[in-house]
Amino acid sequence: MLLFFLAQAAQPSCTDQIAADPVKAAETAQSWAARGGGALARQCAGLAYVAQERWAEAATAFEQAARDAKPNEQLAAANLWVQAGNARLAGADPRGAVAAFDKALVSGLLSGPAKGEIRLDRARANVAAGDVQAARADLDEALRLVPEDPLAWLLSASLARRMDQLDRAQADIAEAAKRSPDDASVALEAGRIALAAGSLPAARLAFQAAIKNQPGGEAAKAAQAELDRLGGSTAPKPE
Incomplete structure (x- = not known):
């Protein structure tokens, strides 16, 4: 899961509290949010829920954090949507994950390898949601953006096999093996x-x-x- 902090100085005790007691950390973060802590507080809550594998609550917190982000924090907001998408995917909500990844991508603020990794994430969500054509489009773009990532080739090969495109599956798994033998x-x-x-x-x-x-x-x-x-x-x- 991609973790991204809005500011390096964001409540330094947050991650320490999560490591010590994620349940207490979530309560503290929610209290902080109620006092006007904004996106930072909600992200902290999301991370605390992730530590507890409470995926739906984590996704909701990240989504709220993205919406609370200030105008000059829109890159951070895009990354928060990525966190939300990964939490939705971990919580077996692939359609919710696709929607969150869509919001991250539509911002237009993520490019290059970062955008490629999100296309990989959305491909996994689309496969889980049963939309193999959308997954294929995501993987093709990911291969263009992050061609050295063995996971991109592995996922592409797996999808090609599922689609009975065995020539492509064999070619793509060979590329994955070159990068991660x-x-x-x-x-x-x-x-x-x-x-x-x-x-x-x-x-x-x-x-x-x-x-x-x-x-x-x-x-x-x-x-x-x-x-x-x-x-x-x-x-x-x-x-």
């Missing part, structure tokens, strides 16, 4: 693409690589499940 998630997706293309040996090798690259991780567990489903294959022994 030891990433278990990349190896997992490579295996799924190989499986979709009917190449069982390549799929098994990729799934085994995912397990070797990140033993015990979520991608490794998913890769082992794929191997178990295929049968007749076991995870590589630790070296």
